Amino acid sequence: MLNRLRIPLLICAVVFGFLDLITPLEFIPFMMLSLGTSMFLSGLDEFKKDKKAKYGYIFITISIILILVALIKLFT
Numbered sequence: 001m002l003n004r005l006r007i008p009l010l011i012c013a014v015v016f017g018f019l020d021l022i023t024p025l026e027f028i029p030f031m032m033l034s035l036g037t038s039m040f041l042s043g044l045d046e047f048k049k050d051k052k053a054k055y056g057y058i059f060i061t062i063s064i065i066l067i068l069v070a071l072i073k074l075f076t
Helices: 002-022 028-049 054-075
Strands: none
Touching: 002 028, 028 054
């Protein structure tokens, strides 16, 4: 289930990054939101695999930072 959600989120992140490069519109917050959500799902997947998953903690920490920065950028 998590892999089926993660792949479209990564595709959205690539599309938003490409659109940000070729247009004057700003898609960075949306790209960061999709990347953060994808990394959060990867962290949950790591926790399902192993109880002492250090990569799970790293992925969830980075995803929280990405989502917070994206939300701050969206609302300022």
